[in-house]
Amino acid sequence: MKVISLINMKGGVGKTTLAVNIADCLSKRYNKRVLLVDIDPQFNSTQCLFSPEKYVKHLEEGKDSIVDIFDKDTKITVSTVSGASQTKSKELAKIEPVEIKNNFWAIPGNLELYRIDMPSGEGREKKLKKYLKSNENKYDFVLVDTPPTPSIWMTSALIASDYYLIPTKADPISLTGINLLQNIVQEKKDNHDLSIKCIGVVLTIVETQTRVYKAAKKFLEEHTTWSELLYMKELPKRTELAAKQLDNYILDLQNPAIKASLTGIVDELLKRIS
Numbered sequence: 001m002k003v004i005s006l007i008n009m010k011g012g013v014g015k016t017t018l019a020v021n022i023a024d025c026l027s028k029r030y031n032k033r034v035l036l037v038d039i040d041p042q043f044n045s046t047q048c049l050f051s052p053e054k055y056v057k058h059l060e061e062g063k064d065s066i067v068d069i070f071d072k073d074t075k076i077t078v079s080t081v082s083g084a085s086q087t088k089s090k091e092l093a094k095i096e097p098v099e100i101k102n103n104f105w106a107i108p109g110n111l112e113l114y115r116i117d118m119p120s121g122e123g124r125e126k127k128l129k130k131y132l133k134s135n136e137n138k139y140d141f142v143l144v145d146t147p148p149t150p151s152i153w154m155t156s157a158l159i160a161s162d163y164y165l166i167p168t169k170a171d172p173i174s175l176t177g178i179n180l181l182q183n184i185v186q187e188k189k190d191n192h193d194l195s196i197k198c199i200g201v202v203l204t205i206v207e208t209q210t211r212v213y214k215a216a217k218k219f220l221e222e223h224t225t226w227s228e229l230l231y232m233k234e235l236p237k238r239t240e241l242a243a244k245q246l247d248n249y250i251l252d253l254q255n256p257a258i259k260a261s262l263t264g265i266v267d268e269l270l271k272r273i274s
Contacts, residue, residue: 002273003132003142004199005157005164009177009184011148014204014235015167016044018265019145024249025266027103032140035097036106039066039128039157040147043109049100050108058108064095065110069131070124070156092127093134105139113153125152129160150184158188163199163273167235170203170216182225199272201226202265203234233264 006019019036026032038045046055059065068090097105132142144157158164166181168174178201189196201220207213220226236258250262 001132001136001139001142002163003144003161004269005144005146005154005161005196006167007146007154007157007164007181007185008148008166008168008174009150009181010168010174013148013167013169013174015148016040016048016145018165018167018202018204018235019143020045020048021250021262022266022269023104023141023143025251025262026141027101028251029263029266030270031103033103033138034105035132035135035139035142036100036104037066037128037142037144037157038107038109039113039153040109040145041111041113041153042147043111045145046106046109049098049106055108058098059110063098064090065108065112067110067112067116068095069107069127070113070116092131095131109145125156126159128156132160154184155188155192158185158194158196159192161196163197165199165269166201166229167204168201169205170213172212172216175216175219178226198229199269200229200231202231205237206234207237208234231265231268233261233268235261235265 006015008015023034023036027034036045036049050058069092095107097107099105128144142160144161146154146157164185166178168178182198185196185198188194203217203220220230250258253259
């Protein structure tokens with residue numbers, strides 16, 4: 001099982017679009033068993049995979065989400081009738097992902113992540129890694145969609161991962177962000193003794209005819225670090241994709257160019273891992 005986090009310090013760079021569609025492509029084209037974990041409190045990946053009605057029903061029925069992985073092992077509940085009592089959280093290994101389609105499962109995100117207090121030293125930032133370890137024979141790949149901020153959730157994702165992939169827009173602000181991101185990742189690696197490896201930078205929402213794109217591409221190609229990590233294929237900007245990302249996958253669109261871009265990215269990702 002290979003665990004890959006998609007990370008960036010900036011929102012709006014196509015991170016969720018790439019995470020969802022890489023997962024779909026691996027499961028559909030390569031017949032791989034894939035789990036997508038939405039650890040972003042904004043749960044954008046979950047909104048791409050679930051209709052509002054289906055998601056609300058999922059929660060109302062008490063089914064599992066990312067909150068169940070990080071909740072305390074025992075919780076205190078207070079009743080006006082019986083007073084305080086302790087309840088045990090569900091065992092990590094028994095938390096059940098949702099089957100999205102054949103070979104594709106997901107741990108849905110949850111806005112309730114914001115209420116979880118995780119002081120440093122408790123060790124709960126390692127619970128995602130423990131959960132995945134307990135299920136490592138069930139999946140070939142795990143993709144983790146992370147929040148666009150340095151947080152305990154990003155740290156948890158990095159601790160659990162073998163690799164990280166950086167989606168970024170081809171503009172000056174985004175490029176500044178990836179340099180900062182490398183410093184943050186290195187700090188996490190040092191603090192937690194991680195061997196996680198960067199498997200590349202993917203340009204997203206690309207408009208190849210603009211001067212901004214050409215300048216950004218030139219910068220990356222000449223950079224001592226990023227030149228070797230830059231993917232050949234890029235995810236182009238398409239109105240069709242933006243309009244349909246909540247109910248369609250790229251491989252389902254009637255657009256050969258963008259489908260070829262996605263499959264090229266996934267091909268390169270697999271080669272870099274192997």
